[in-house]
Amino acid sequence: MKNMSLDLQILEVKDVQFGEVTSFRNGLLTIKKDDLLEACFDRHLVNYRVEIVFPGESARIIPVKDVIEPRCKTDSGEFYPGILGGFDQVGEGSTTVLRGCNVVTAGQIVFYQEGLIDMSGPGADYCIFSKTINIVVMADAVDGLGHADHETAVRMMGLKAAHYLAQAVKNAPADIVEHYELPPISPEAKLPRVAYVSMVLAQGLLHDNYIYGINASRLHTMFMSPMEYMDGAVVSGNCVTASCKTMTYDHCNNPAIMELMKHHGKDLEFVGVITCPITASLGDKNRGVMGCMLTARQVGVDAMFIGYEGGGNPESDIMMLCAKAEKWGIKTVMMCHENAGWDGVNPGLAMVTPEADAVVAVGNNNERIILPPMERIVGDLESIKLLAGAPASPLYPDGSILTALSTIIASTSNIGISNLGCLTY
Amino acid sequence: MRIVYYLNQFYAQIGGEELASIPLQVLDTPIGPSAAFAAAVKESGIEVVATLVCGDNYFSEHNEEVSEQIADLLKQYNPDLVVAGPAFNAGRYGIACGSVMKIAQQVLEIPALSAMYEENPGVMLYKLYGYILPAPANARGMRKVMADMVAFAAKIASGQRIGSPAEDGYIPRGARKNVWYEESGAVRAMKMLMAKLNGDPFTTELPMPKFDKVEPSEPIPDLTKATIAIMTSGGIVPTGNPDHLESLACTKWKTYDVEDFGGEDMPNVDVAHGGYDPTFAIGNGNRVLPVDAMMQLERDGVIGKLYNKIFVTVGNCMPVDRAATFGQQIADSIKGKVDGVILTST
Numbered sequence: 107m108k109n110m111s112l113d114l115q116i117l118e119v120k121d122v123q124f125g126e127v128t129s130f131r132n133g134l135l136t137i138k139k140d141d142l143l144e145a146c147f148d149r150h151l152v153n154y155r156v157e158i159v160f161p162g163e164s165a166r167i168i169p170v171k172d173v174i175e176p177r178c179k180t181d182s183g184e185f186y187p188g189i190l191g192g193f194d195q196v197g198e199g200s201t202t203v204l205r206g207c208n209v210v211t212a213g214q215i216v217f218y219q220e221g222l223i224d225m226s227g228p229g230a231d232y233c234i235f236s237k238t239i240n241i242v243v244m245a246d247a248v249d250g251l252g253h254a255d256h257e258t259a260v261r262m263m264g265l266k267a268a269h270y271l272a273q274a275v276k277n278a279p280a281d282i283v284e285h286y287e288l289p290p291i292s293p294e295a296k297l298p299r300v301a302y303v304s305m306v307l308a309q310g311l312l313h314d315n316y317i318y319g320i321n322a323s324r325l326h327t328m329f330m331s332p333m334e335y336m337d338g339a340v341v342s343g344n345c346v347t348a349s350c351k352t353m354t355y356d357h358c359n360n361p362a363i364m365e366l367m368k369h370h371g372k373d374l375e376f377v378g379v380i381t382c383p384i385t386a387s388l389g390d391k392n393r394g395v396m397g398c399m400l401t402a403r404q405v406g407v408d409a410m411f412i413g414y415e416g417g418g419n420p421e422s423d424i425m426m427l428c429a430k431a432e433k434w435g436i437k438t439v440m441m442c443h444e445n446a447g448w449d450g451v452n453p454g455l456a457m458v459t460p461e462a463d464a465v466v467a468v469g470n471n472n473e474r475i476i477l478p479p480m481e482r483i484v485g486d487l488e489s490i491k492l493l494a495g496a497p498a499s500p501l502y503p504d505g506s507i508l509t510a511l512s513t514i515i516a517s518t519s520n521i522g523i524s525n526l527g528c529l530t531y
Numbered sequence: 532m533r534i535v536y537y538l539n540q541f542y543a544q545i546g547g548e549e550l551a552s553i554p555l556q557v558l559d560t561p562i563g564p565s566a567a568f569a570a571a572v573k574e575s576g577i578e579v580v581a582t583l584v585c586g587d588n589y590f591s592e593h594n595e596e597v598s599e600q601i602a603d604l605l606k607q608y609n610p611d612l613v614v615a616g617p618a619f620n621a622g623r624y625g626i627a628c629g630s631v632m633k634i635a636q637q638v639l640e641i642p643a644l645s646a647m648y649e650e651n652p653g654v655m656l657y658k659l660y661g662y663i664l665p666a667p668a669n670a671r672g673m674r675k676v677m678a679d680m681v682a683f684a685a686k687i688a689s690g691q692r693i694g695s696p697a698e699d700g701y702i703p704r705g706a707r708k709n710v711w712y713e714e715s716g717a718v719r720a721m722k723m724l725m726a727k728l729n730g731d732p733f734t735t736e737l738p739m740p741k742f743d744k745v746e747p748s749e750p751i752p753d754l755t756k757a758t759i760a761i762m763t764s765g766g767i768v769p770t771g772n773p774d775h776l777e778s779l780a781c782t783k784w785k786t787y788d789v790e791d792f793g794g795e796d797m798p799n800v801d802v803a804h805g806g807y808d809p810t811f812a813i814g815n816g817n818r819v820l821p822v823d824a825m826m827q828l829e830r831d832g833v834i835g836k837l838y839n840k841i842f843v844t845v846g847n848c849m850p851v852d853r854a855a856t857f858g859q860q861i862a863d864s865i866k867g868k869v870d871g872v873i874l875t876s877t
Binding site (some may be wrong): 298300361362364365366369373374408409411413437439440441442444446448449450451453454455458459460462463464465466467468469470473511519521522523524525526527528529530531 | 636640642659660695696703704705706707708709710711712713714715716717718719720721723724725727728733735736737738739740
């Protein structure tokens with residue numbers, strides 16, 4: 107059997123401009139605006155617009171729904187299998203990646219749990235997307251559009267915009283080629299076998315992810331290749347609190363998966379990714395955890411590296427899994443944010459278990475920050491009043507914002523994106 | 532920056548123990564430590580906008596009333612920081628300073644600062660809610676402590692982040708604070724996992740709360756000869772709450788006789804608990820503390836005897852450590868006298 111492998115053809119994007127033809131040359135991504143907006147079309151949306159925002163700029167993007175790195179298969183130009191593209195060569199072959207720029211969906215708020223990205227100032231320290239050039243696509247909902255249809259339309263708009271950009275420049279020569287493969291490990295090496303457990307929100311009511319286009323709330327735990335993640339198998343469609351939301355970008359660039367890939371063959375054997383939907387009811391949670399355990403034991407793993415999404419309710423899923431895994435002799439590590447109150451005095455997790463003895467704390471998302479006014483607002487600043495985690499009167503007259511970290515996109519993500527941590531003082 | 536300062540009657544130069552029962556009052560002009568503090572911070576652009584003073588006994592005996600008044604006053608003066616003390620090793624004063632800190636932290640959601648001797652009970656009870664700087668046991672160290680408090684307040688006023696207890700000299704609070712690492716969460720988790728797999732030492736970044744596993748006692752061999760006690764964390768108290776059990780994070784447990792509640796029908800009852808709707812328990816304590824049912828079981832010979840003392844506290848938001856301490860104290864007091872206990876909660 108030929109081993110599965112994936113080459114990422116990286117185009118390093120250093121600048122983005124609007125121009126006559128969409129192209130990529132010498133680090134410059136030129137975008138033909140009309141073609142991009144045409145690609146975004148959805149019958150539920152009107153008033154399409156796009157803006158380019160740069161790192162270091164005095165700019166605030168709000169409310170942000172998703173962040174998407176433009177990618178497509180280098181040969182076919184297809185991507186987002188099951189959504190925009192087909193299933194040929196998923197997780198293998200060659201994929202073109204526009205690194206350094208992202209498509210960001212913003213505009214009218216869909217629901218409370220959206221967030222903001224500051225391109226400079228103190229808020230920028232907390233967000234990896236403050237350091238990329240952001241191509242912000244926005245559109246308004248047609249009259250009478252419901253939340254769910256609005257979310258779908260905006261989600262699709264972002265995927266279509268990102269896909270348009272990648273496939274338009276896919277033939278440009280790559281600046282870097284990254285090769286991903288999990289070569290077989292000889293049992294004699296006696297390396298510990300480790301699975302990454304990717305717990306993705308699937309709770310309905312706009313708390314959903316899509317796996318091959320299927321709402322994950324309709325899926326059972328499944329065993330996947332890390333390269334499927336890199337090839338857009340998982341797409342974010344949820345409105346969970348912004349700080350602990352896994353964006354579509356994050357699914358493709360999951361830092362825990364990347365870390366395990368680096369260690370494979372050196373001090374561990376990375377067996378693959380167990381993807382488990384985080385559901386709403388206890389029965390379904392038990393089923394999901396059972397699925398993780400059966401998969402792990404059938405594959406034979408010594409350890410689970412657990413990442414998840416959201417906070418509060420999903421903590422029951424990770425703690426149930428941790429308790430079960432440790433009981434069966436599978437060692438666990440997990441990454442958790444806390445809701446410990448503005449001053450860190452409250453219990454930070456809704457559920458705990460004594461078996462969880464190896465937890466990386468990725469930050470208290472209730473901690474407050476004052477974000478200074480920005481010269482340029484992309485989107486709608488007033489929507490801060492509706493974002494989860496903002497106090498009753500978050501907007502000061504000068505345009506600065508008092509908010510909890512929870513409104514800053516992916517600031518306390520449970521997949522270990524940032525260098526933020528939390529200690530007992 | 533605006534500061535509200537808290538002092539007891541002694542440091543406000545009103546009087547000593549004989550005036551410890553004076554109610555809460557507001558001084559427009561700082562006095563004593565508050566005046567020294569105001570003078571020292573003036574250049575940093577910090578203003579002491581009000582000084583609150585209360586007698587130590589009055590605060591302790593009217594905790595709920597004084598706490599409400601202080602919350603209202605803080606809302607009115609709208610400070611950015613509350614400063615209380617230093618309380619040195621004065622227990623009642625330390626607890627009062629701690630209460631004020633807690634109100635600032637919980638109601639106004641602003642930082643609070645005090646200074647106490649490390650064994651002052653105010654430290655143990657309230658360190659979570661603000662920054663308590665270490666102070667000597669008595670006021671001879673006033674000058675140094677005031678200088679520390681001034682420097683700390685100036686740091687908060689300047690907008691600088693308060694660092695760890697080691698960096699900034701306050702007594703460890705037990706509060707969670709965000710910090711920056713050199714490595715991402717994923718890299719840290721990877722290292723932790725490798726250590727765990729290799730059997731090397733590692734430290735979790737988020738310790739789980741401790742779980743005491745309590746082994747159940749052996750069954751009571753003969754219930755008809757057993758003495759059974761009844762206890763509640765539901766805050767069932769005699770009318771008027773004579774022992775001033777606090778409605779939240781209660782600091783005491785008390786014992787009562789059935790007669791204190793007006794007998795078996797439990798008519799003379801108030802509810803000290805601030806966490807549930809007391810409508811149905813007021814006037815009939817049996818709804819939370821089923822004395823009537825227990826006495827009937829005694830009459831029917833199902834149990835030997837109902838123990839003559841009833842144990843009461845308020846469980847609402849009580850820190851687990853304190854609840855464990857209370858449990859141990861109560862257990863010690865009934866050991867050898869009681870064969871079994873029925874606990875009712877809400």
